[in-house]
Amino acid sequence: MMNEKETVKKEPLILAIESSCDDTSAAVLRGDLLLSNVISSQEVHAAYGGVVPELASRAHQQNIVPTVSEALRRAGITPRDLDAIAFTRGPGLLGSLVVGTSFAKGLAVGLGIPLIDVNHLHGHVLSHFIRRQKEEEVPDFPFICLLVSGGNSQIILVRSASDMEILGQTIDDAAGEAFDKCAKVMGLPYPGGPHIDRLAAEGNAEAFKFAKPHIPGLDYSFSGLKTSFLYTLRDELERDPEFIVKRKADLAASLQKTIIDILLSKLKIALDQHPEVKQIAIGGGVSANSGFRRAVEEFASHRGLRAWIPERIFTTDNAAMVGVAGLFRYRDKQFCDISLPPYSRVEI
Numbered sequence: 001m002m003n004e005k006e007t008v009k010k011e012p013l014i015l016a017i018e019s020s021c022d023d024t025s026a027a028v029l030r031g032d033l034l035l036s037n038v039i040s041s042q043e044v045h046a047a048y049g050g051v052v053p054e055l056a057s058r059a060h061q062q063n064i065v066p067t068v069s070e071a072l073r074r075a076g077i078t079p080r081d082l083d084a085i086a087f088t089r090g091p092g093l094l095g096s097l098v099v100g101t102s103f104a105k106g107l108a109v110g111l112g113i114p115l116i117d118v119n120h121l122h123g124h125v126l127s128h129f130i131r132r133q134k135e136e137e138v139p140d141f142p143f144i145c146l147l148v149s150g151g152n153s154q155i156i157l158v159r160s161a162s163d164m165e166i167l168g169q170t171i172d173d174a175a176g177e178a179f180d181k182c183a184k185v186m187g188l189p190y191p192g193g194p195h196i197d198r199l200a201a202e203g204n205a206e207a208f209k210f211a212k213p214h215i216p217g218l219d220y221s222f223s224g225l226k227t228s229f230l231y232t233l234r235d236e237l238e239r240d241p242e243f244i245v246k247r248k249a250d251l252a253a254s255l256q257k258t259i260i261d262i263l264l265s266k267l268k269i270a271l272d273q274h275p276e277v278k279q280i281a282i283g284g285g286v287s288a289n290s291g292f293r294r295a296v297e298e299f300a301s302h303r304g305l306r307a308w309i310p311e312r313i314f315t316t317d318n319a320a321m322v323g324v325a326g327l328f329r330y331r332d333k334q335f336c337d338i339s340l341p342p343y344s345r346v347e348i
C-alpha cells in the first residue's frame with residue numbers, strides 16, 4: 001500500500017525556464033497543475049523598434065535568478081523539492097537561449113535531478129494542457145493547431161505530444177510580422193499587433209480591401225498584404241496628408257480582418273483534408289488578438305468543432321507551457337544530457 005506522501009510524489013514537481021527571446025520566465029508545475037508562472041518582460045527593446053539580441057541576453061542574465069526565485073517562492077517550494085528541470089532549448093535567439101540553458105543545466109547538476117529540453121514551438125502547441133485546477137478540461141488528440149506569432153505561421157496536425165506534423169507554413173513573413181510592419185508604417189509603436197487589435201475594435205473591417213495571396217496548398221504568405229497596405233497608404237496620403245490620422249481605426253480593422261481571413265482560409269482546407277480532426281487550437285503571440293479569437297470560436301461552432309483558445313498569459317512566451325511540454329517528455333523519460341547545446345533554428 002502506498003502512503004499519502006508517495007501518492008502525491010507520483011506527480012513530478014517540475015521547474016520550467018523559458019528564455020528564447022525577450023521574456024525571462026520561470027514556472028513551477030506539479031504534474032500539469034500550474035503552481036506559479038513568473039514572466040519578466042524586457043522594456044529596453046521598445047526604443048529600438050524590435051528585439052536587440054545582445055540587449056536581450058544581457059537582460060536575461062540580470063532577470064534569471066530573481067525570476068526563478070520568485071517562481072519557487074510563489075509555488076511555496078525550495079529547489080530541493082524539485083524532480084526535474086525543463087528548459088527551452090530552441091528555436092530562438094542564441095544568446096538568449098544560452099542564458100536559460102546554462103542556468104537550467106547548472107541547477108539540475110547541482111541538485112542531481114534530470115534535465116528536460118523542450119522545443120519552444122511544442123510549448124505553444126501544448127499550452128492547452130496547462131491546468132489551473134485539477135478538473136479543468138484539456139484537448140483530445142488529434143487536433144489541428146494554428147501557431148501564429150512574430151516568427152511563425154504554421155498549421156500543425158498534433159497527433160500526440162510527440163507526434164506533430166507541419167501541414168503548412170508561411171513562405172515569407174509571419175502573421176505577427178504583417179501586424180507589426182503595417183503598424184509601423186501607420187506610425188504605431190513596436191510591437192504593433194496589440195495596437196492594431198485595440199484600434200480595430202473601433203473601426204469598420206470592410207472599409208478597405210487589401211491583396212490576399214494565391215498560394216496553392218496549405219502554405220501562407222503575408223508579404224503581398226504588407227505591400228498592398230503600404231501602397232494604399234502611399235496613394236491616400238498623396239490625396240490627404242491626414243489620411244492615417246483620420247482613418248486609423250478603419251485601416252486597423254480592415255488589416256486585422258484580412259489577416260484573419262487568410263489564416264482561416266487555409267485552416268478550412270486543412271480540416272477538409274483531415275476529417276478525423278474534431279478539435280482546433282490556436283497558439284503564439286497573435287492568438288492574443290481579440291478578432292482572431294472571436295473568429296476562431298465562430299468558425300469552430302459553425303463547423304461543429306471544439307475550439308481551444310489559450311488564456312492571454314499563455315499566448316506570449318511563458319515558462320508554464322515549457323513545463324507542461326516538459327512533463328510529456330518526463331513521462332516518456334526523454335531526458336537530456338548536459339552536453340547538448342541550445343539551437344537557434346529547428347522544425348517542430
Ligand code: KG4
Binds near residue numbers: 150290
Ligand atoms: O509569440 P510571440 O510573443 O513572440 C514571437 O514572435 O516569438 O509573438 C509576438 C507577436 C508580435 O508580432 C505581436 O505584434 C503579436 O505577436 N501580437 C499580436 C497581439 N498581441 C501580440 N498581434 C495581434 N493582436 C494582438 N493582440
